[in-house]
Amino acid sequence: MAEVYGSERPRRRRGRAPFFVVLSLLLILLVGLVVVDRVGASFAENVLAEKVSQEVANQKATSGPPQVTIAGVPFLTQVLAGEYKEIRIELPDFSAPAGTGQDVRMDLLDIRARDVSAPLSALRSGQGAVVAGSVTGTGTIGYDLLASATGQEGVTLAEKDGKVVGSAKFKITQTQSVDLSGTAEVKAADGKVQVRFTDVTARDLPNIPGAQSQINAFAQQMAFEFKVPKLPMNLVVQELKPLPEGLRVTFGASDVTLAAGGV
Structure with missing residues (x-):
């Protein structure tokens, strides 16, 4: 009678299954932490956006819904410390009265707040102050708005070679006009442009007697200044830079309350 040999079953490798289980749990935990981190960041950003919106209204200004972004990952460690390296605030379609019957308009007022102190209690309850060590903002004022500030009809402004240049048609006599052009000196002083x-x-x-004198007088009349309106966060004008799309204005302030308690 033939001897029957049974086939030996392959041994299972023990230890690998628990490893994969632990790895899967760690991945799930990591994903969960990332989700919680992003949800927390989104909540804080919405709270700050509401506060900033109220600050804008307090300055008699208007804008589209503020877009707030808290820079830095992870977010939760910043929350626990109550300290944030940078908070970005974008105010689209910003407009504020300049006190001269005109509104200063900017398509976007881009604000960067650094070294921000925002206690967890202030974010959770909506009460308490949020303070930044320094704040900078940039916005662009269109040349059409600047031209209208001259109070002279037919004046156009533009950028050329990094400078503001102006042109206008000026009547020398009732029947004769000349085309004028010149360079504008633009500077910021005492909160004014x-x-x-x-x-x-x-x-x-x-060749008309006194023609050049008339032109010089008209050039003086084209000179103007306007006070930059009171901006959120006490921002003041620091720098002006002519760009093709308009006059880029840089604002700044230090030790700024981004949002006061109770708003």
């Missing part, structure tokens, strides 16, 4: 025109010249200036 000042514009003065220099090197104003006329193309095809007729």
